[in-house]
Structures are given as C-alpha cells and as structure tokens.
Amino acid sequence: MLNTTDMMGGGDAPVRDRAATTARILKAASELLAEGGFQKFGVNAVARRAGCDKQLIYRYYGGMDGLVEAIGRELAGWVEEKMPDNGGGGFLLTYGDLVERLLLLFMEALRSDPLMKRIIAWEMSENSPQVRKLADARARALGDWIARVRAGMAPPKGVDTGLMNAILLGAVQQIVLSAEAAGRLGSTVLKTEKDWKKVEQAVQKLVRGVYP
Amino acid sequence: MLNTTDMMGGGDAPVRDRAATTARILKAASELLAEGGFQKFGVNAVARRAGCDKQLIYRYYGGMDGLVEAIGRELAGWVEEKMPDNGGGGFLLTYGDLVERLLLLFMEALRSDPLMKRIIAWEMSENSPQVRKLADARARALGDWIARVRAGMAPPKGVDTGLMNAILLGAVQQIVLSAEAAGRLGSTVLKTEKDWKKVEQAVQKLVRGVYP
DNA sequence: CGGTATCGTCACTGCTGAGTGACTTATCCC
DNA sequence: GGGATAAGTCACTCAGCAGTGACGATACCG
Incomplete structure (x- = not known):
C-alpha cells in the first residue's frame, strides 16, 4: 500500500483526473520548451516534469507530435x-x-x-x-x-x-x-x-x- | 617515403598518417555540420564519416569541443x-x-x-x-x-x-x-x-x- | 455488490550516444 | 635488425531516450 488516498493528511494521491493530467502535461511541455529549448525536449523530460508516466503522453496525445500540435493550438491566439x-x-x-x-x-x-x-x-x-x-x-x-x-x-x-x-x-x-x-x-x-x-x-x- | 602504400594489390592499409587523418576528421566534421546541422553532430557520426575510430577524435582534438574550435579556426578567414x-x-x-x-x-x-x-x-x-x-x-x-x-x-x-x-x-x-x-x-x-x-x-x- | 472502463504505474526492449582502457601494428631511428 | 613511439582499432561501460505490453487501482454505473 503505497500512496493510497484514504490515509488522511499528506496523502498525495495520483488525483486520477484526465483533464487535469492532460493540462499538466501540456503545461510541463510548454515550460520545458520555453526554458530548455527544443534540444532537451522529449517524452521522458516532459513526463518527468509533469510528474506522471510517459505512457500517458502517448495515450492522451499520441506522442510528441500530438503534443507539439496541442502547443501550437494553444499558441494559435x-x-x-x-x-x-x-x-x-x-x-x-x-x-x-x-x-x-x-x-x-x-x-x-x-x-x-x-x-x-x-x-x-x-x-x-x-x-x-x-x-x-x-x-x-x-x-x-x-x-x-x-x-x-x-x-x-x-x-x-x-x-x-x-x-x-x-x-x-x-x-x-x-x-x-x-x-x-x-x-x-x-x-x-x-x-x-x-x-x-x-x-x-x-x-x-x-x-x-x-x-x- | 612513408605512407606510399607501395605494397602491391588490395592491401587496404589504414594509411597511418596523422596529418592526413586529422584533416579528414576536420573535413568530415565540417561536411556533417553543413549537411545535417548541429542536431546530428556528434563524435560517433564524425568518426563514422571520417572512416576512422572515434578515439582519434579524442586523441587529436580532445573531443568535440576541440573539434568545433578547429572548425572555428578554419572559418576565421x-x-x-x-x-x-x-x-x-x-x-x-x-x-x-x-x-x-x-x-x-x-x-x-x-x-x-x-x-x-x-x-x-x-x-x-x-x-x-x-x-x-x-x-x-x-x-x-x-x-x-x-x-x-x-x-x-x-x-x-x-x-x-x-x-x-x-x-x-x-x-x-x-x-x-x-x-x-x-x-x-x-x-x-x-x-x-x-x-x-x-x-x-x-x-x-x-x-x-x-x-x- | 460486482463488473468494467479507464487512469496511472512499472518493467522491459532496442537503440544511440559519449567516453575510456587495452590492444595490435606500422613506422621511425639508431 | 630491434626497440620505442605513435597510429589505429576493438570492446566495453554507462547513460539517456523512444516506444510498448502488462499490470494495479479506482471510480463509475447498473
């Protein structure tokens, strides 16, 4: 039993909220790109920064391409x-x-x-x-x-x-x-x-x- | 009368000429940089292109840094x-x-x-x-x-x-x-x-x- | 209560790169 | 010729990254 929610207090449960997670990933990616440039921009780095598994990037965005596209959409305006x-x-x-x-x-x-x-x-x-x-x-x-x-x-x-x-x-x-x-x-x-x-x-x- | 490979036939002797090799490495690096950009620019790629072992890059140039410096020197004029x-x-x-x-x-x-x-x-x-x-x-x-x-x-x-x-x-x-x-x-x-x-x-x- | 979709994690493979130590072999010079 | 020196090669470790399959856990819904 690791970080299960039921324990009160500091229980930092994995929140289990797709919308929030996708947003966190997008934010992490944007920040990473802004800070480190495209050289250090990759699945692992983004996942690490977003504090989640990289698998989620593949699931929710279909990989780096989709993620970049999402950044582009965010920047459209x-x-x-x-x-x-x-x-x-x-x-x-x-x-x-x-x-x-x-x-x-x-x-x-x-x-x-x-x-x-x-x-x-x-x-x-x-x-x-x-x-x-x-x-x-x-x-x-x-x-x-x-x-x-x-x-x-x-x-x-x-x-x-x-x-x-x-x-x-x-x-x-x-x-x-x-x-x-x-x-x-x-x-x-x-x-x-x-x-x-x-x-x-x-x-x-x-x-x-x-x-x- | 050194490296003239006067030996007959297909003897593919590695030429064993430091000046020529350093020049070949430098040339390979320049071409690689010109063609592929800095993204694909690394010790392995340069060595592969120069047709020699990457060890020589470390020995003769002290690594990529020295090699870049040499390119810079070449470009000074x-x-x-x-x-x-x-x-x-x-x-x-x-x-x-x-x-x-x-x-x-x-x-x-x-x-x-x-x-x-x-x-x-x-x-x-x-x-x-x-x-x-x-x-x-x-x-x-x-x-x-x-x-x-x-x-x-x-x-x-x-x-x-x-x-x-x-x-x-x-x-x-x-x-x-x-x-x-x-x-x-x-x-x-x-x-x-x-x-x-x-x-x-x-x-x-x-x-x-x-x-x- | 039980089933199921889904959110999240883990462990793994395959690949590529940087860097190093030990080795082989040619060349130089006496 | 014979050793020393230097050119060149090999084999390896260590690390990072992309991508994937399987597994655990939880919330939702009947």
Whole structure:
C-alpha cells in the first residue's frame, strides 16, 4: 500500500483526473520548451516534469507530435492576445505608422515570451512538418493582424510591401533572438531597457526610411 | 617515403598518417555540420564519416569541443575569403553605398555557404561557450571588414551606425536562414534567382532609406 | 455488490550516444 | 635488425531516450 488516498493528511494521491493530467502535461511541455529549448525536449523530460508516466503522453496525445500540435493550438491566439487591434491606442495615419506599430508591438510581445522565442529558434533550425505547422500558423496570424488593422488604408506604391514587411519582421525576430542567445546584437549589448529603447529608435528610423 | 602504400594489390592499409587523418576528421566534421546541422553532430557520426575510430577524435582534438574550435579556426578567414575588400570593383562614394555593398556581398556569401548557415542557426539556439566563440569571431571579422573598407569615409551623423548595421546584417541573416529552413520568408517564396533579385532590391531600398 | 472502463504505474526492449582502457601494428631511428 | 613511439582499432561501460505490453487501482454505473 503505497500512496493510497484514504490515509488522511499528506496523502498525495495520483488525483486520477484526465483533464487535469492532460493540462499538466501540456503545461510541463510548454515550460520545458520555453526554458530548455527544443534540444532537451522529449517524452521522458516532459513526463518527468509533469510528474506522471510517459505512457500517458502517448495515450492522451499520441506522442510528441500530438503534443507539439496541442502547443501550437494553444499558441494559435498568440497574436490576438499580445497585439491589440487598436495598435496601442494611437491614431494610425499612414501605412508607415501602421508597420512601425506592428514591429514595435511584435518586438515587445516576442521579448516577453520565452516560449515563442524558442519556437522561432526551432523553426530556424529544423524543417519537420510539425515545426512547419507552428511557423505557418504564426505567419498567417500576423498577416491577418495587418490586414485587419490596416482597414482600407492604402499601401504605398512602388514597394513590395509583403516582402518588405517580412524582412522587417525578420529583422526584429533576429534582434530578439540574438539578444536571447548571446545577450547582444553584433557588438552592441542588449540588456537594459535603455539598450532596447535605442533599438526601438533604430527600427523606427528603418521604417520611416522605407515608408516615408 | 612513408605512407606510399607501395605494397602491391588490395592491401587496404589504414594509411597511418596523422596529418592526413586529422584533416579528414576536420573535413568530415565540417561536411556533417553543413549537411545535417548541429542536431546530428556528434563524435560517433564524425568518426563514422571520417572512416576512422572515434578515439582519434579524442586523441587529436580532445573531443568535440576541440573539434568545433578547429572548425572555428578554419572559418576565421571566412570574411576575407568571401568578401573582397574592393567591394566588387565599384567605387564606393557614400557610406550608404558601402553598407549596401556589405549587405549584398554578405547575403550572397552566406547563401552559398551551407556550413556558415548551419553555424549561425546553431548560434541562434544554443548558448554554450563553444558556439559563442564562433559567433564572436564572425562578428569581429565583419566589423574589421567595414572598418578596413570604409577607409576614412565619414559615417552619417544622427545614426548609431554600429547598431543600425547590426540590425541590417541581422535582417539579411534572417532572410537567408528562413529561406534555408522553410524555403520562404513570411509568405514570399524564395527559390529562384528572380525571387532573390527582389530581395536584393528590397534590401537596397532599406539601406537607402536609412543612409540616403 | 460486482463488473468494467479507464487512469496511472512499472518493467522491459532496442537503440544511440559519449567516453575510456587495452590492444595490435606500422613506422621511425639508431 | 630491434626497440620505442605513435597510429589505429576493438570492446566495453554507462547513460539517456523512444516506444510498448502488462499490470494495479479506482471510480463509475447498473
């Protein structure tokens, strides 16, 4: 008789609640991914962290693939959660204002989200269908955001805005990931809020350059 | 008159030449890294590919760390090799021209170098001292390049050129890595030379925006 | 009360990798 | 030739991970 519930007090019974367990597994997986990156991400590690047997991961999620998919589903609303449609309250007069707002919001959102940072880093170094799905969902969400917010505002002529915005977004991604991995970008240290203010200004300048 | 296997016939003597073997190991490691990425990069895999026992990796390089270091040393001259000092033969009149040249050269050089692509992806998703060294060396080399080539040309005022160039460089990195990993950047496909021409134009526009 | 579905655990196989000690064999040099 | 040195190989331990089959335990329901 090991940890049977009936004993009062510290009896830490295995709770026997599927919903709670699946949630615990998902949480463990997300945290693990956020903290350790995809390198240490595996069935054993997740099970260990969730405090249950790995068999349950196979039963409830069908293995790692299903689990990653579940994480993706959880993250589907990321853009909606983190990036308000009203762009922070200001009036957006020009297309450039809009893109600038997008980039700064995205940078801030990404900076404060370890999980998303790890996932993007993952996307950069693997090509599995799993990872691809995550990437697609995010890209689509950002596209939707801009389509929704721009609300009829005309994009400037003579510029492939889709490509240009993708490049700018990529630049922001790179900045944040580089700061995460190395604490700096090139030779500029990125630690304090002050450093980041400078980055924001540089990004602004970049946007105003292409979308005057 | 040593290793010339002058003995006749199918004698598959193991050649017994340290210099050649160390070189073979290094080559195998580089290729493996370039082809499979850092995920499948390990002592066993390298030894298998080099056609020798892994023991030799420990003996000659002191393990994977030393081997990575050797790769780094080999890559130290990457910038010098791939990026000509005269900027491709044109005259560089302004600081903007210079940066534009740097970015386009860098993009081209990176695109054609699988190993460097993998290493940068590696840098993005790990933080070990080993990998850090690789990143540092590359960043320094690029900084040296620009310092050397700019040859007294005055940078524009009102711009933190160090930071701005780092951002632009990061953008280019991101473009190339994204193309490598997913075949596209955001929703724009990056396959044909034509696609890349468009990217180059966008990068040019970006540079001219900040350094008019 | 008894049966059954299901939540949870255990023990195991098969595989791959890092790292090491002991061994064999070729080459160098006197 | 003959030993010393170094190149190369083998066989092993230890650990971690993915995946699976069988087993225990409990809550639910008639």
